[in-house]
Structures are given as structure tokens and as C-alpha cells.
Amino acid sequence: MGSEAIIVFLLAGIVLVAGANFLSNLISHKSDNPQKREPYESGMTTVGPTWVQFKVGYYLFAILFLIFDIEVAFLIPWAVVFKEVGAVAFIEILVFLVILGLGLVYAWKKGALKWE
């Protein structure tokens, strides 16, 4: 008995969705109609493929996020022990954040944060 609890909640979530789906299948009214299974596009038939190359800006932000998220991953342990360590921790994180901040400013100036 311990971290199995997480698995229990996982299963509970699955049961909830699967059960409700099952229930819905059980009681819903069904009708067949080919138009119903078309993708919705404001009443028009879809033209061209949907899965196309997407705007690169999204990836750019994803990459930026990755970097800053990892930064948070380092900040969390630091934050936990900050009270105990004190001055050294403060200075070190200052260096860390200054470099990161420079990175952010750099991305800013390079136009990586601009959504075009």
C-alpha cells in the first residue's frame, strides 16, 4: 500500500470514461447517416488535407517553453532548500536567473516572441 494509490486513481479515471461511454452506448438513440460522419466545416465539404505543415511559431514557443520549464525544474529544489542555505543560494540563483533572463531578452530581441 503506497504509491499504488496513484494507479487506483488512474483506473478510476479510466473506469469513469469507459463506463459513461458504455452507458451512453446503451441508452442512446442511434441513426445512420453518411453526412453525419463528415468533418464539420461550417456546412461545407472539407477541401484538401487537414494534417498539413503548421505555422512554425508554435514550435518556436514549444522550444522556448521547454527551456524555461526545465529552468523551473531546477528552481523547485532550490526553492525548497533556500531557507536553509541562505546567502549562497541567493547569489547562485541570481547568476542562474541573470543568464536565463539574458536568454529571454535575447529571444525577445531576435523576434522569437513575435507572433506573425
Add this chain to the structure above:
Amino acid sequence: MILSINIVNNSILNMLMIALIYLGIFSVAGLFLVLLERKVAAWFQLRIGPNRVGPWGLLQTMADALKLVSKELTGTVKADKFLYNLAPYFVIISALMALAVLPFTQDFQAFDINIGLFFLIAISSIGVIGILLGGWASNNKFALIGAMRSGVQTISYELSVSLSLVTMVLLTGTLQLSEIVEVQKNGWLIVQGHIPAVIAFMIYMIAGTAETNRAPFDMVEAESELGAGFHTEYSGMKFAYFFLAEFINMFIIAAIAATVFFGGWLSPFGITDSIPWLGVFWFLAKTFVLVFLMMWFRWTFPRLRVDQLLTLEWKYLLPLNLLNLVLMAFMVWLGFTIQL
């Protein structure tokens, strides 16, 4: 021992019971929040809102739920069936698991792990995978655009959420939620940390609202341009999951804020310390005030454009947040905190 609730002695049975209780909380809270939203919306617009089904329309969402259950589960032919069906699981499970670590009171917390806050941050970002999957697998242009927007928005604001929480962790020195609440016996963190804590709270609320894709940050499902966004192709119960999860997420965001900034189940000035179970009341009260705040946002602010949204996060909130973090660290280092 992670599970802190003990209902029956048999461990397996105990777990099942807990799971069931949480499922109950989950659905009831979801349904109630939906109703609340509609009522709040109505009040803001000087309407009455749902008032036919049950007293004051209390059963309105129950009726809606029944309607949704009785609808046929359809999907488009072009969809990637497996991923399409998988998406709801992600959003539901992540919401449910996040719920499980929240301390409703001292004793009512499904599991109290020592990295609680970290777990919350981690688990809350899984939901976006469900949204991305759903939007992509639908093979619908609106859905795809919605999903992509959701992705970029969620991950962006995730940073601010995490950073503002980290700012508060500086005060607590622990990630365990129960201990975070414990620390606040000397005063809620928003008081202890005063200026930076207030800033952190404001950032957190903005970012939290955005992370749940709620207005004014709801480009994801901007009706006027994207139909229904990422869940355009979802109907019936499958739509309900996303709908439900969104409201639960709102609750979770508010609950975290209540726990971290406002002392969780602690009563103001310890007025109900002698009656522990009243903690639930205080917790829910604080949470719902914050939920109301989020709903207030929704009906007050106009929707942002994507570029404005990203500008807000990356050019304002994030740098501000980093500075705030340093400020807080500086304060904690020099002991400028307020201890009641």
C-alpha cells in the same frame, strides 16, 4: 503512507472507497460548477439564468448531463479513431489525479505526497496532451487550429503558474501540501509574503485562467472563429468529458490558489480550530470565491488575440515573475516576511 484517509481496514477496499468518493466529488463538483457558471453569467448580464429544472434551476445540469448521455457517440470517418477516443481519458485522468492530492481538510486528502505541489504542476500539464490529441485526431481544421492554440497557450502560461508557485515555495520550504498549509498557521502566505506574494497571486490567477483555456483566454474554442475549437468533432458524452474537465480544472486552479496563498482549510485567525472538519467549509469557501473571480474575468474582459496572449505571457508575466522570484528570495533571505 501516502493515503491519509482511512475508511475501512481492508486496504484494497479502502482504496476503492476513496476512489469512489473522489469520483463522486468529481462529478458533483463538475455539475455544480457548470450551473454556477451559468448563474453567474446570468447575474452579470442581469438575467436569472436556469430556473426551470428543480428549485432555482439546481437540477438543470443534471438534465443536461442526462441529455448528453442519451446522445449517440459519433465520430468522423476521417478521424484517427484510436487517438480520437483516447483524448478524453487524458483530460479526465489528469483532472482526477490533480483533485486527489488537494487537501480538503487536515484529514481529507487522498494522498499526501512530499512533492505535492510539484505533482500538481506536473499532472495539470498532462491535460493539454488530451486537448492536442483530440484536436489533431479529429482531422478537422477548426479542431486542429484550436488544439495548436491550446498547446501554445497552455505551455506558455504553465511557466507562470509554476514560477509563481515556486515563489511561494520559497516561503514554505516544502512541497508537501499539508505542510504548506501547516506553515500558514503563522499567517496566510499572501500575508507572510506581502508584496511579492500579492504579485505572485495575481500572476497565478491570470496564468491559471489562461491555462484552463477560459475566457478571456479562450482562443482555443473561440466560437466566433473556430466553431467549437478542439472539440468541434466531439459530441455527446465525449464532449461532456472535455466540458467537465474544464470546470474541474478551474476548480483545481482555484483550490491550489486557496491552498498556497490563502491557507487552505485554515480558518481566518484560527476561529474554528477546535472543529477540524469545518476545514472543508473554509477550503471550499475560499476556493469558490476564487472560482467566482475566474468567472468574473470571463464575463468582464473581451477575448484576447493570440499574439496579445503570447505577448502578455512572454513579455510581461514571465520577466515580472522572474523578478518577483528574486524579490521574494531577497525578502526571505533577509527575513522581511510577516509572521503573525
Add this chain to the structure above:
Amino acid sequence: MRYEILLLVITLLLLVGEIFIHKNKKESLVHLAIFLFAIHTAVGFLKLEESSLFGGSFQSNNLIHFFKNILNVGVLIILLQSADWIQEKIVSQNRGTEFFILLFSSLIGMYFMISSGDFLIFYIGLELSTLPVAALAAFEVSKRISSEAGIKLILSAALASGVSLFGISLVYATSGSIFFNEIITVITANSLTVLGFVLFFAGLAFKISLVPFHFWTADVYEGAPIGVTSYLSVISKGAAVFILMILMFSVFKPLMHVWEHMIYVVALATMFIGNLFALRQKNMKRFLAFSSIAQAGFILLGLITGTQLGIATIVYFVLIYIFSNLAAFGVVQAISLKTGKENMDDYNGLYQTNPNLSLVMLLALFSLAGIPPVAGFFGKFFLFTAAASKGYYLLVFLAVVNVTISLYYYLLVIRAMFIRKNENPIPFFKNKLYMRLGLLITVVGILVLGLYSPLYDYIYELSSVLN
């Protein structure tokens, strides 16, 4: 720590400059970067105390300082040689400073890697030294070949570091520590440790591009900008060799009876495959890529000894190799920049039009091949001596056979430049100051390093730290 901090400050300065200086004045940053790095290199030669920081995670001694100086000089040469390219092609894209920032970051990573006192710093240093180079390899964003080089480099590097990490985790499992000085005391040659070591070695072998982990080398070298290619082939390889040597001679010394055989086989395979593939290359960059694979094989001859002699010869060889290879790459870069020609056939009749460049190339190739009196001969001779000191006469013999094979293809280039005639040879051009300076330093190095014996003696003195 002085090296790291100073270079970090320079890098940040450049970053600040990049952020705040107007687009039209970016060119001055190129000069500034080279100037600052030259100062950094010069400062590196000042005396520095041996020290140990972060509870033994970061170590430095005079040998490491010396090696960092070697790397500095190498990078300085690369910067000088690349300056024209940056000024002509890159600054106009407003990315000139990034080149320096990435290069310096990578160099900081190498500093940390070779100074590491535990596997964590080692790993971080390794990655920090590799990742910016991958970005640099894909630096010419409009060129497909450059992107391919970048992707190949980063994927292989990621695989290598992953494999390496898995090996480290196994070593950690058996020894219970990631600190080198603690591992030394407990390590024994049990099968799990050996497996861990082999995986770890495989990871570094990727970086040094030893056979059979060399597949990325030629493609990356061909695709990447030449400055980056030379960085990969000398600095990156040199640093990896150095840390591999340190680790094998200290931490993994108890496994010596295992890795001796391994190195023996790998050395032979690397030399032969590198050389034999080099024979058929037409593109100068690919050609030099395979040649540098073969050179890595020679380095292993020093590695197999596990003695002070081995360390000294390897460091000495790497030093000389840096100068020789950079001279060759410098010429290729100069020609490629002015004419865009990179094939060996284009070099036909080069001596008629550009005698100085041809002579530099001649010296570089002789040095790479190991022809006296240029420095390469001494480096190779001492490596062979080191290997022979352990009685590996057969290995030395095969290595020398390889020297002969390599001489063949080096002579092919010399033949093209001096003997062959060309209808439309590369026209005469005059290099700019930086390039000339870069080539001049390498030429002086090639000519002087071998004959000036106190240098070797100095390295030998320094090498005693491990024993």
C-alpha cells in the same frame, strides 16, 4: 575555475552586445569577440594554482590547465580562420555573434568536461560541449546539407550520450558513487562494471569518431560550415580524447586488462577504415573527415599504454594535430570562401596561382602524414614509441603501415596542387588579415612544435599528475 568564469563573462558580454547593439554595427562584435578571446587565451597562460571545487566535482591541475590552453589556441585559430566567412556571409544575416556565443558555450562545456571530478559534471560538460556544435553545424540555415549535418550530429550525439549514461548508471550501480576518486577505491572488474565501462566508452567513442561509431563523421564534416568542421575535428575530438584518457588511466585503471584488448581492436579498425575510406574521397571536407578518423586511431596507440608516457604523447599529439589539421582546414576554408570549390579536382594547379596557400597545405598534410621535420612526425613517432614501450610491436607495425596508406592520399592532394595542370585553376586571391594570421599561427606551430623539444619535456612533467 578562472578559464570558465572568464569565458562565461566574455560570452555573456557578447550576448549583451548582440542584444543591444544596432543591427548595422554588428560587425564590430566580430572583432570584439576575437579580441576578447585572444585576451582570454593569453590570460590562460598565466600561472594558476591547482584546485578542487564543489566537493571534488571540479578539479583542475596543471595538465588540465595546459590542455585548456591548447584548446584555447585551437579555438583562436578557428576564430581567425572563420572571421572572413562570418563577416562576409553571416553578419549580413544578423547572426554573426551567435556563432561566437555558441562556440564559446561549447568551449565552456569542454572546460567543465575535462575538469570534471564526477560523472555528473562530466556529463553536463559533454552535453554542453556537443549541443551548441550541433546548432553550429546547422548554422547555414538555407543550406540543406547543413541542416542534415546538424540533425545527424545531434542525433548521434544524443545516442552517444544516452549510451554513455546507461554505462555510467551501471558503474554507479556497482560502485555506489559518481565521484571519480571514490569510484577508484571500490571499482573491480566484475561483469556489470565492465559492461558499464564498455557502454561508457562507446559513448565517448562517438565523440572521437572511432570505428564502429564513426558513421556520422563524414556527413557532418561535409555538411557543416568549415569553421565548425574544424572545431569538431580538432577541439571537440581533442577534449574527448583527453577526458577519456584521464578516466581510463585513473578511474578505470583496474579494468585495464579488459580495455587493453578493446583499444587494440578499435585502434586497428579505426585506422584501417579511416584510411581506406579516405582513399576514395573527392570532397576535401569528407577527405579530411576520414583522415581525422584515422588520426583518432593513432591516438589510441597512446591510450593503450596506461602510463605517464601515454598521457604525455597523447597531449603532445593532440597539440600538434590541432595545428596541422587547422592548417589544412584553414586552406580549405579560404578557398571555399573565395570560390566555393571544395573538391580535390578543383585544387589542380593551385600552386601556380596560389603558391602560399599550397605551401601551407603541403606543410599541413606532411604534418598529418607524419613526415619530418614538421611537427606531425614527432607526435606520431612518440605515440608509436609509447605503444612499443608496452611491447605492441605488431600494432605499431600495422599503424605505420597505415601511415603509409595515409601518405598515399595526402600525396594525392599534393599531386593535385603541385603536379596536375588545370584549364581554369582557382584564380589568385589575397586573404584578409585574420585568415592570414590564422594560417600563419598554424604554420609556425607545425614548424616549431616538433623541433622545440622543451615543450614535450614540459608536457611530460605535467603528465605526472595522474601517477
Add this chain to the structure above:
Amino acid sequence: MTFFVISKVFRIKNMDILSLFVTVPVLTIVALVFTKGLKQARIVSMVGSFIQLGMAINLVFAYFKERAINDSIMVFAKDVVWFKHFNIHYAIGVDGISVALLLLSAIVVLAGVFISWKMENLPKEFFISLLVLATGVYGFFISIDLFTMFVFYEIAVIPMYLLIGIWGTGPKEYSAMKLTLMLMGASAVLLVGILGIYFNSNATGGALTFNILEIAQVNIPFEAQKLFFPLTFIGFGVLGALFPFHSWSPDGHASAPTAVSMLHAGVLMKLGGYGVFRVAMFLLPEGAMHWDWFFIILSATGVIYGAFGAIKQTDLKYINAYSSVSHLGMVLFALLMLNKTAWNGAILQSLSHGFMTALFFALIGMIYGRTHTRDITKLGGLLKVIPFISVVYVIAGLASLGLPGFSGFVAEMNIFVGAFQNEGLFYRVATIISVSAIVVTAVYILRVVGIMLMGPVKNQEFLNLPKVTWYERTGILLLLIPIVAIGVAPLWLSDMILASLEPFIQRVL
């Protein structure tokens, strides 16, 4: 004399008489770098080579003077530590053998410069390469440290590639590559041998050393000798055209420009014999005894093979190249005979062949320069057209086939007398086979003389060939005089060599 002047100018002490052999060519090269055009280049190189010749002659006299008061193995020895930790020294010194070979080298280099007087194509680079080669050769002969020796060996070999590749004729790229690779491959083998000697040089507990004289003090274990003797022998032997590894030589000589052929056949190939003698046999005597039979077979085959190869060829240069294979095979053969007389003969043969073959190549170059063909079947009656060249050619040919009165006779005489001193059927058979090569030599020499020089003029264009110029005369005479001198008065040379053979005899026999 010259040395005196130089030593005054450069304030070099008397002991540095040998280092000058390296510094003067290097200074010449440096001077050449700053020259412009053919005229300046050839003047500078001529002056440089003259100084070298002067130094060499001076060295001979100085040697005799020094020898009278100094009975150490090497005189004018000098020793500077180079790489401390490997115990590598820049150690130099000469004995009679080296002095003789240095003299040979100086003469051939000077003759080579004269023969290349009209080098139009890239003259500066040509003379630089030539002098680099000369530096290597001088350095090799004065070194008594294996490492230094190896360095100079390679320095001497590598310019050949450019010399043949750039200024050669015919399939020059192929020949140059073949020559370089085979010689460098040989040096690869040699390197292993040297390292083997080095790591076994502390058999009696001393430090590892590269110094030949120091190694000669210790007895290297027999096992090591057995292993490293063939490596060292082959390593040097390839340069001395040891039989199965000789194939670079005909191609290389045929493609090389005249001066290079001269220098190569006349001097560079001597490095092989000298190295075999000085390193392989001197340092590894037991190995030499052990492998004696094997290399005798190889070298005897080389003698015969070279001779027959020369018969078959029609290209003048090939004929001469194969004849070189034969003659140098005889040198190696004599060295392996392991007795004093044969050794003396071997050294004399080296010298004699050096002058002779250089002369041959010089003459061939002149003939080719005038007639534009080296095919003897297309030539004829040259005696009438260019008498000077033809007469010298006949003289050189007679010297080559060992006519008394010329150097060849003295050398071959000594070799065969020495060879016959060895008892045993095997040695006898080998000797007889080698002796028979003399007959074959006579055949091909006379064949060439007969076809090319005698008879009617086959091509009318040949009637108006240019006269022999003064520089060509000088070059030829430079080479011709020693041939005659050795033949007529061999004793002074012989004495010098014999005295120097003493340490070898003590160690090997």
C-alpha cells in the same frame, strides 16, 4: 680552406664541422627562397653546393688529421640532448665510411646542380627540393643517433615525390607515388625495427638509448635480434633496392629528371647500404648471423635479376636503373658476406657506383635533351655527332663493367675476393652466381655502346645536335675524375675505410 672561412664568418667552433653539413644546405635553401628566376636560383645553389664540396674535401683532410690523434670510433662527435625523456640526442660523428660517402654526396650534388643548369620550369622550387634532399642525405651520414638518422632518412626521401612528380617525364605521377610509398613503407618497417632496438637497448641495465655507439656496447637479447634484424634490414634494404622491393627504382629513375636520377641513384640509394651496415648489422650482429642465408639469397637474386633486367630493356634510363639494382644488390651481398675484404669492397662499390651511375644518368640526360628519345633502338652513331658525351659514356661503361683502372674494378675485386673467403657450399654457390653477373653486365653495357654509339646515324635530325656546354662539361668532369682517381689510386680511400671497419669487425665477427 672553405671551412676556415665559414667558421670565421659564423664563429663556429672546430667541433661543429659536421653540423655545417646540415646548416649550409639549410642556409642555401633559405637564400633560395628569396631568389627570383632561374639565374639567381642556380647561382645560389651552385655557390651553396660549392661550399659543401669544399667542406667535404676539407673534412677528408681534417679527418686524417684527427684520426691520427683520436682513435675513438667516431670523430668530430657532438652530442646535444634533444628529447630528454626518450633520451633522444642530436648526436653526430663520422668515421672513414661516412667521410667517403659525404664526399660522394657533395660531388654528386654539385654535379647535379650543373646538370640542371637550364631548368626552366619552376627553377627555384626545383633547387630547393634538391637541396632538401641533400640536407637529408648529409644529415643521415653524420648521424649516430637512430632517431636523428631516421628523421634525415625521411627528409631525404620525401622531396623525391615532388622532384619526380613535377619535373619528371613519362608516367611521372605513377612513378613518384610508387617510389614514395615503397620507400615510406620501408621506413615504416624500419621504424618498428628502430623502436625494437631502442626498447632492447638497456639489456645491461642502462637507460634506453637511440645512440648507435651506446647500443653497440650492449648485447641485445638474441630473441629481439632475431625479430628486429629482418625489419631493420628490409627497412634500409628497400632503399638499397633489395630484390623483391626494388621495383620502385626503375620506374622512379626513368621518370625522374636528370639531376634527380643522379642524386637518387648516386647518393640516396647509398643510404640503404649504409643503414644496413651501420644499424642492422652493427647493432644486431647475432640477428645478422641468423638471417644471413635468407638475405644472401635475396641479394644474389637481385644482382642477377638486375643484370638480366638491364639486358632486356631498350630505354636508357631503365637499363641504368636495372644496372643499379644489380650493383647495389652486390653491395648488400658483400655486406652479408661478413668479412673485412668484402665489406671494404662493398663500401668501395657504393662509392664507385655512386659516381658511375650519376655520370650515366647525367649523360643520358644530355642525350635525351638533345635527341628527345631514350630508346636505344632509335639512336645510333652518336659517337660521330656528340663525341664528348659518347666517349665519356664509353668510359663510364667500362668502369661499370669493372675494367681495371677504374673504380668498379677495385670494388668488385674486393667483393669477390672477400666472398670467396667464406667457406661452405651455400656461400660458394651464391658467390658464383653473383660473379656471373659481371659477364651479363658486360653484355648490356657493350650492347648499348654498340647500338647507340657506333654504327650509322639513324636519324638525320641528329646530325645537328648542339654542342656540349661548359656547365655540362663541368658536371661530367666532376664525376669522371673520382672514378678514375679511385681506380688509379684506391689505397688512400681503402685505408680510410679499412681503419673504420675495425669496430664492426670487433662486434660482428
Add this chain to the structure above:
Amino acid sequence: MIAGISIYEILTVTSILFFIGVYGFLTRKNLISILMSVELILNASVINFVVINKYLYPDMLQGVIFSIFIIAVAAAETALAVAIIINLYRQIASVEVKDTEIMKY
């Protein structure tokens, strides 16, 4: 520590994970898949470190700290790799390995 599961089982899993990664790296035809294979290898190492630390050397945190750094570095690596892949995709509209082989031996 998880009750009832010994270190051997977990190490077996990570080894399998590792070799799946290596196998995937060598056989996959898509650059993104290759990247994912690499991530598998890294994750195998991460799990290894944590598990070994937890089971064998629970008094020190070296393995856990190591794993945090691996995660961070892996993220940086992925970011860079994806960036380069995107750049490549913009030029050749493909992320297949076979399309990236214009350079041959």
C-alpha cells in the same frame, strides 16, 4: 522503494527500454521516431539512476540529482533537435531518413 518489486525486475525493464531505444534508433525511418528512441535510452538511464539510488544507496542522493540533470539536458537536446528537424522540414518537406542522404560515401 516499491514493495514486492526487486531491483532486478526494474533493471530488466530499463535494460529492455534501453535496447528498444537502440533498436529503434537503428531501424526507424523517421527522424522524429529516432529522436524518440534516443529519449527512450535517456529515460532508461534516468530510471536506472533513480532506482539504483533508491534501492542500493539510499543514504546519498547522487543518482536522483543526476537524473534531474539528465532530464534537463535531454530537454535541451530535444529542443535543439526538433528545431533543426523543423529547419530541415522547411527545406525538403520531409522528415524521413531516406531523404536526408544526399551525402554518400
